[in-house]
Amino acid sequence: MTHSSWAYLSNYLVYSAMGVYTLAFFAHAYETAWAVRAPQGEQVKTEGSLLVKTLDYQRTERAGRIATAFMILGFLLLFAGVVARGISAGRVPWGNMYEFSITGALAFTGAYLVALKKYDLRWLGLPVSIFVLLILGTAITVLYRPSAPLVPALKSYWLVIHVSAAIISGGVFLLANTIAAAYLYLDSMEQRGERSAWAKRLPSLEVLDQLSYRLVAFVFPLWTFAVMAGAIWAEHAWGRYWGWDPKETWAFITWVAYAAYLHARVTVGWRGRKAAWLCLFAGSTFLFNYVYINIWGTGRHTYSGL
Amino acid sequence: MSNPTDLPELGLVSLLRFAWRQLTSMRTALILLLLLGVASIPGSLIPQRPQNPMRVQDYFTKHPGTAAWMNRLSLFDVFGSPWFSAIYVLLFISLIGCVLPRTFDHLKASRALPPSTPANLDRMEFFHSWQGNGDELLAARSWLKNRRFRIRECNGSISAEKGYLRETGNLFFHLALILILVGVSLGALFGMKGEAIINVGDRFTNTQTTYDSLSLGKLSRNHSLSPFEIIIDDFQAKYDPRTNAPLDYTLRVTMIDKPGAKKVKRIIKVNSPLEMGSTNVYLQANGYSPIVTVRDKSGQVVMEGPVPFLPQDGNLTSIGAIKAPDSHPQLGFIAAFLPTAAKNKVRGGFSIYPEALDPRLLLSAWKGDLGLDSGIPQSVYRVDTSKMTKIGLQSLSVGQTFTFPDGSIRFDGLVQWVNLQVVRDPGKMYSLAGGILAILGLLGSLFTRRRRIWIRTAGEGKVEVAGLARSGVPGLENEIALLIADLKKDGK
Numbered sequence: 054m055t056h057s058s059w060a061y062l063s064n065y066l067v068y069s070a071m072g073v074y075t076l077a078f079f080a081h082a083y084e085t086a087w088a089v090r091a092p093q094g095e096q097v098k099t100e101g102s103l104l105v106k107t108l109d110y111q112r113t114e115r116a117g118r119i120a121t122a123f124m125i126l127g128f129l130l131l132f133a134g135v136v137a138r139g140i141s142a143g144r145v146p147w148g149n150m151y152e153f154s155i156t157g158a159l160a161f162t163g164a165y166l167v168a169l170k171k172y173d174l175r176w177l178g179l180p181v182s183i184f185v186l187l188i189l190g191t192a193i194t195v196l197y198r199p200s201a202p203l204v205p206a207l208k209s210y211w212l213v214i215h216v217s218a219a220i221i222s223g224g225v226f227l228l229a230n231t232i233a234a235a236y237l238y239l240d241s242m243e244q245r246g247e248r249s250a251w252a253k254r255l256p257s258l259e260v261l262d263q264l265s266y267r268l269v270a271f272v273f274p275l276w277t278f279a280v281m282a283g284a285i286w287a288e289h290a291w292g293r294y295w296g297w298d299p300k301e302t303w304a305f306i307t308w309v310a311y312a313a314y315l316h317a318r319v320t321v322g323w324r325g326r327k328a329a330w331l332c333l334f335a336g337s338t339f340l341f342n343y344v345y346i347n348i349w350g351t352g353r354h355t356y357s358g359l
Numbered sequence: 360m361s362n363p364t365d366l367p368e369l370g371l372v373s374l375l376r377f378a379w380r381q382l383t384s385m386r387t388a389l390i391l392l393l394l395l396g397v398a399s400i401p402g403s404l405i406p407q408r409p410q411n412p413m414r415v416q417d418y419f420t421k422h423p424g425t426a427a428w429m430n431r432l433s434l435f436d437v438f439g440s441p442w443f444s445a446i447y448v449l450l451f452i453s454l455i456g457c458v459l460p461r462t463f464d465h466l467k468a469s470r471a472l473p474p475s476t477p478a479n480l481d482r483m484e485f486f487h488s489w490q491g492n493g494d495e496l497l498a499a500r501s502w503l504k505n506r507r508f509r510i511r512e513c514n515g516s517i518s519a520e521k522g523y524l525r526e527t528g529n530l531f532f533h534l535a536l537i538l539i540l541v542g543v544s545l546g547a548l549f550g551m552k553g554e555a556i557i558n559v560g561d562r563f564t565n566t567q568t569t570y571d572s573l574s575l576g577k578l579s580r581n582h583s584l585s586p587f588e589i590i591i592d593d594f595q596a597k598y599d600p601r602t603n604a605p606l607d608y609t610l611r612v613t614m615i616d617k618p619g620a621k622k623v624k625r626i627i628k629v630n631s632p633l634e635m636g637s638t639n640v641y642l643q644a645n646g647y648s649p650i651v652t653v654r655d656k657s658g659q660v661v662m663e664g665p666v667p668f669l670p671q672d673g674n675l676t677s678i679g680a681i682k683a684p685d686s687h688p689q690l691g692f693i694a695a696f697l698p699t700a701a702k703n704k705v706r707g708g709f710s711i712y713p714e715a716l717d718p719r720l721l722l723s724a725w726k727g728d729l730g731l732d733s734g735i736p737q738s739v740y741r742v743d744t745s746k747m748t749k750i751g752l753q754s755l756s757v758g759q760t761f762t763f764p765d766g767s768i769r770f771d772g773l774v775q776w777v778n779l780q781v782v783r784d785p786g787k788m789y790s791l792a793g794g795i796l797a798i799l800g801l802l803g804s805l806f807t808r809r810r811r812i813w814i815r816t817a818g819e820g821k822v823e824v825a826g827l828a829r830s831g832v833p834g835l836e837n838e839i840a841l842l843i844a845d846l847k848k849d850g851k
């Protein structure tokens with residue numbers, strides 16, 4: 054196969070992955086919405102809490118499983134798409150923002166699927182599939198660039214080490230933030246009274262709080278490593294390991310923000326709302342770095358290809 | 360330790376002690392940490408002098424009023440500003456003040472036995488009790504020993520603790536941050552960094568005058584420059600013909616460690632500098648130097664040789680200045696060099712490919728006073744035409760000559776130049792060691808479960824087990840369930 058046919062194959066795979074994620078989205082939406090349906094018969098007249106207890110989850114269980122199967126299929130297709138992109142360019146597929154984005158979406162669903170094995174997280178599939186579709190949609194429409202070789206500054210094995218660590222961290226951070234956002238949403242729902250019927254099956258606030266903390270604590274060392282690997286690479290390429298380039302500065306800000314989050318939890322005992330907001334703030338610094346600094350930044354890190 | 364609220368007994372010592380305690384409190388550290396993050400934001404959004412002096416200058420011309428104020432607040436050099444330094448110095452004092460005492464405490468604690476079993480186990484987490492056969496204590500002891508718990512036994516009970524690595528790792532992490540800062544400071548104080556533009560074929564000697572720009576650390580001395588030489592043998596740039604993007608730069612050099620030493624051939628690439636101890640030589644940029652010969656009215660050569668031009672875009676459209684101060688009148692040329700020339704109405708002349716396929720030199724010739732004797736330092740890439748009159752415009756291909764009443768200029772050819780960056784950083788190994796330690800410490804501290812398990816046998820064979828998780832890492836519940844299952848199995 055020629056390089057350009059690999060590139061076509063990659064695009065085709067990414068489109069198919071988007072199709073499958075869309076199916077996953079509908080399956081998750083169906084699963085979630087189904088629970089709202091009031092059961093038939095006299096229970097309808099009983100109290101709200103009773104009514105929910107008598108909801109029939111058996112049919113939604115099937116939808117949920119199908120949704121997860123779609124998520125896995127989407128992940129595999131996207132994985133193949135990213136690999137094909139790499140083959141078409143003859144290098145790791147991390148040379149411009151389109152490639153960062155599709156790999157980031159892959160890391161994000163990967164993090165979700167791995168976490169799903171360990172925790173009861175299937176309900177997160179709905180926001181996860183929405184985010185992945187948004188990321189892939191922007192990537193294909195706005196960020197797309199033809200497959201091309203790397204500029205000399207990127208030709209280094211540190212690209213593989215630094216960028217893979219950063220992308221995986223990004224995927225897990227995004228997942229932790231999704232959970233923190235779900236926490237805040239459900240919390241405000243509970244402040245107003247009871248959770249809506251569909252949300253009753255979601256885990257308790259305490260579990261969400263703990264889960265987003267576990268995810269952050271899990272990737273914080275990886276993110277630290279990503280920043281340090283970047284510093285080592287910068288020393289090889291530019292002659293200094295730290296130069297307060299905008300990209301570096303924001304990586305540092307993200308690092309400090311998540312360190313503050315961990316401190317706030319472990320040593321000051323922040324939980325719940327305050328912790329969730331801090332988590333979201335830290336996550337938004339990561340996103341800002343990715344979107345704003347890549348596209349409008351003026352540093353030496355502008356490889357977006359835009 | 361007394362409470363901050365009952366402190367206000369007067370006196371300098373108590374005041375200092377009060378300040379110290381405040382500074383090393385967790386809350387202050389947390390605030391300082393967040394403040395450090397917030398303080399670096401303007402540094403990433405406002406152009407910074409050390410990174411981008413040209414854009415700072417632009418800002419000054421566009422907004423002179425606000426720029427002056429921002430300058431006063433060091434907003435154009437945030438990371439070197441007094442207030443930024445104040446934050447991180449305070450943070451690290453706070454860090455040291457917090458970590459050192461904890462290190463001593465931890466050293467003491469790691470030699471001590473776990474605290475004794477609490478009286479009422481049924482109030483603790485994961486409490487479980489059952490009717491055993493009396494062997495449980497012994498079995499539990501070997502179970503816990505096998506799992507390397509630290510054990511204290513006292514009248515019919517065992518108190519066991521594990522996971523000291525959590526605190527050890529945490530302390531290592533924080534100490535490693537201090538080590539990183541030490542490395543950064545050593546680099547800043549004893550390091551040096553210089554840049555020089557060298558034409559292919561020329562020789563670079565590591566002395567102060569060779570550099571176009573040189574910054575030495577505050578405690579670094581001039582004579583500390585190691586006396587090496589580098590001869591630029593060859594430079595190859597490869598481009599992708601579809602996108603014009605660079606594919607590869609290869610710089611071949613001959614290097615001489617010190618005068619009289621053996622010559623060694625080396626290759627420098629963008630990601631692989633030339634390394635000599637703590638000094639590295641990097642390939643930073645490249646461009647073209649048109650070679651010209653300028654003659655005066657009488658035909659006498661007044662200036663001759665390659666003149667480095669500065670690239671302005673990815674296709675290496677370059678600008679520069681050619682000055683002949685020794686002719687009468689003095690001659691100056693504001694020039695553009697196009698490696699592969701093209702032209703349109705809007706942009707005038709520009710380059711469409713970075714390789715020199717169809718090189719062209721565009722000249723605007725001036726005569727008069729170049730202003731070089733005024734004492735004000737002048738850019739070598741600009742001509743100050745305030746005391747000059749214009750002669751005319753001309754575009755030259757290689758080999759062509761532009762003749763005018765006061766003389767002539769001939770475009771002889773071109774040669775490439777490379778920008779070498781020489782950096783000495785004696786602190787970087789400390790920072791690297793700190794970085795590695797920090798990550799190892801972090802892994803130890805975030806993934807270790809620190810926990811206590813208690814077991815007690817009361818009269819009539821009653822066995823009680825309970826535990827206490829001392830970190831956010833889950834798993835104690837399973838561990839205790841396993842212990843209980845094993846004890847019950849043994850009992851049968």
Ligand code: HEM
Binds near residue numbers: 320525536
């Ligand atoms: C004055 C400054 C600091 C003090 C007094 C301090 C103190 C502490 C303390 C007491 C802990 C609790 C450990 C535990 O209970 O397990 C901790 C954990 C931690 N610190 Fe710091 N620290 C400081 C600065 C920093 C800085 C600058 C960073 C990085 C940006 C940092 C990152 C962390 C991390 C990642 C943890 C682990 C949190 C966890 O166990 O989940 N600290 N620190």
